[in-house]
Amino acid sequence: MSQTPIKEDTADEVILSARHIAKSFGNVHALKTVNFDIHRGQVTTLFGENGAGKSTLMKILSGVLQPTSGEILLDGRPVSVASTTEAQRLGISIIHQELSLAPNLSVRDNIFMGRELGGPTNIDYAEEERQTRLLMEELDEPIDPLTLVEDLRLGQQQIVEIARALSANSRILIMDEPTSALSASEVEVLFRVIRDLKSRSVSIVYISHHLEEALQITDHAVVLRDGIMTAYAQRQDIDLEWIVRNMVGEGFDLGSPPTGYRMGDVALSLREVSVADASVPDRSVVDRLSLDVRAGEIVCIYGLMGAGRTELLESVAGRIPLTGGSVVLEGGDVSSLSIAERIEQGLVLVPEDRQRDGLVQTMSVGENLSLASIGAFTQWLFTSRRREQEVVEASISNVHIKTDGGGADIGSLSGGNQQKVVIGKMLATHPRVVLLDEPSRGIDIGAKAEVFRLLSEGARQGLAVVFSTSEVGECLSIAHRVVVMSRGRISAEFGADVTKEEIMAASGEAVVA
């Protein structure tokens, strides 16, 4: 059960290949005919920016999503990965960024969860424990099988996930951002385990934003951009520069910083702002950060996942409390105000996750658009339908939402148009400062350009704009100033003439010689 079959020839042999895979979500084409090979006993790394389609592709391979078209060949035969159970049966396992272990159960129980030895009524705990111990020895990680998972460090939990995949006879292991939460020494352990897995002819698909790290371990590199595979190469033929070039692309023009007007006074001033980590209260995710933004200025905040961008923007908007410092809006301290009061004062946030934080899915397009500005069309106690209609129609035309009208279902819009609804909703409150957390997440390149054009227009009219991104290309578009965040602090600040390499170096992502 626990033994992975070891084939003699571990030559450069393709074990799984995805042919012409395409996947659409409504109007959004997440993948457009991608071809992708996994080689036996080797590591294939998938590079790409957020929204390039990496996760979608991995979800298709692991049976979480079904492709709109295309086929998957396993050992040369077409297979249908209709569910995660089916994927497991075929020997494909995925280890998600958020681990899927039950923290209240022991390591042993987690490894055999759903596949208990001896059947559901008479579990053979002794045998399970023996096999778990064996697995842990093989992985060179002496974790007692009876330890509760919640007592393990994150890196060890990852090892448990890997052990679970191995005990299920996985031949293909997909790891989505496995190192993002690990310390340097834990990354070392993980890499040793990966090398060990390779020697046992387990094939690994690796996804990471840490390019240098990934280069240490990979054998093949595949680059995705906007749902298309843009490049493939073997490890010996490539370097960091090659990856960055193919990831970011030369192509699409997202605009340039608006010029030809005078910027106003400082509109938003952050002074020594600190925010505590939600899970580790002693640690600060934002650490005494100071930043001034002038009216009419566009500032881009670049940072990797976990750099503290979201926490910074949410604390400025009033969603999470500051543990230190103050937020000053046009000279007045707003640190103690509620979200509603800050909106009233002209400070608004367009959140990162529009499904979770931006839209009310049960309401129409128009009701979503007018939600934040109800006060503007309320007289005495009652709302005025006519004036609400005016607000909604103005928003729809100002931010160019493609919809059948204000009464349409919010779910009928494409991702880009939904994002425009969230932006339009906040702009309808006539803000002085607008914060946008990853405004381009999950929308296609055309919509992206339109969103950026909207922001430039706003800046021209005196709006102070702060947007965050994890795509370097976006920093080089409309921003007058690029601020790089790393570990809760500003690690570098650049003007509009910065290069991609400088930004990436400052974020700790990659150092290009």
Place this chain on the structure above:
Amino acid sequence: MTNVSQAANGSQPGSSGGGLDLGRLLLEGRAFFALIAIIIIFSILSPVYFSANNFLTMSSHVAIFGLLSIGMLLVILTGGIDLSVGSTLGFAGVFAGFLMQGVSFEFFGVMVYPPVWAVVVLTCALGAFVGAINGVLIAYFKVPAFVATLGMLYVARGVALLMTDGLTYNNLGGSPELGNTGFDWLGFNRLFGVPVGVLIMAAVAIAAMLALTRTPFGRWVYSTGGNARAAELSGVPVKRVQVTVYVLSGICAAIAGLVLSSQLTSAGPTAGTTYELTAIAGVVIGGAALTGGRGNVRGTLLGAFVIGFLSDGLVIIGVSSYWQTVFTGAVIVLAVLLNSIQYRGRKKRPAPSGGETSSPQREATSRETDLAAESTAVKSATQP
């Protein structure tokens, strides 16, 4: 847009074309059609059912559930639940009865007999107070609504029993010398031939309808239930909205308690037992989603009438009360079933599955594929 509609059609056979419109109409107007069907069936089965007088009598029964259901609707629209309304109803009735007997202030050595309007105001204040405790527990102390109001269900009932030692106040008439007559007006009397209780329900319903459709508060209620996080980031005072809906639900329960004890001309501590469930049933039959954000007053009233007219009809044709329980339960389950069909149809549109595969060997599995893809699509739409 074309492939969206294709996918939706593929996974939901017959979801477009001629048959759809009738089906959709029946589905969305189901509470209305159910009510019509109930009236027709019972009118055939019993000669006394179809008469203005019987409708008015039944309506005065419906008024109690209607009042509770309207309060419950507000709570359910925010994604909560209020299990305490039945007990609050009983508590409010007992409290009103207690006030009607006269309150003695031993310190001053006087008995105070509050007039009926003061009794009504104080009782509503009691309902508001009970609701406020629920609301604060839920909004500020993050106690799950189910648990907080379940606790209140016991506490309010217990206090009502303590106040009367388990006995019933039978003398609610007041006396002319004390100036506190008129309690019977609330439920027992008629105005323009219509029971006052029904008029009260109508007034509350109109107020709730206006509040939900024409005021910022109404929009806040819908947005809190639809997506509280998004509502909060849009400046909606989510916590205040939550407290307010429980307060309003408590007031509705108190009004229902007043009307009921006036109808019965007695106030007993066990009045309204399990009425909270009937109220929830009314809201659900009226098409509201228990997850919040969807529903309206019109549907809820229809739901209350369906339950009231059904159970009264069963009494009139002489069906045993055991069978009444069975029928009521079946109607509720059917309503929830239809709810989930209706809302599943809506959720499908934003993230259609990749069902339209071309290769023949996959056709056999395409049904499963649809289901799997759909469930993940729904998950990814709802989960962070």
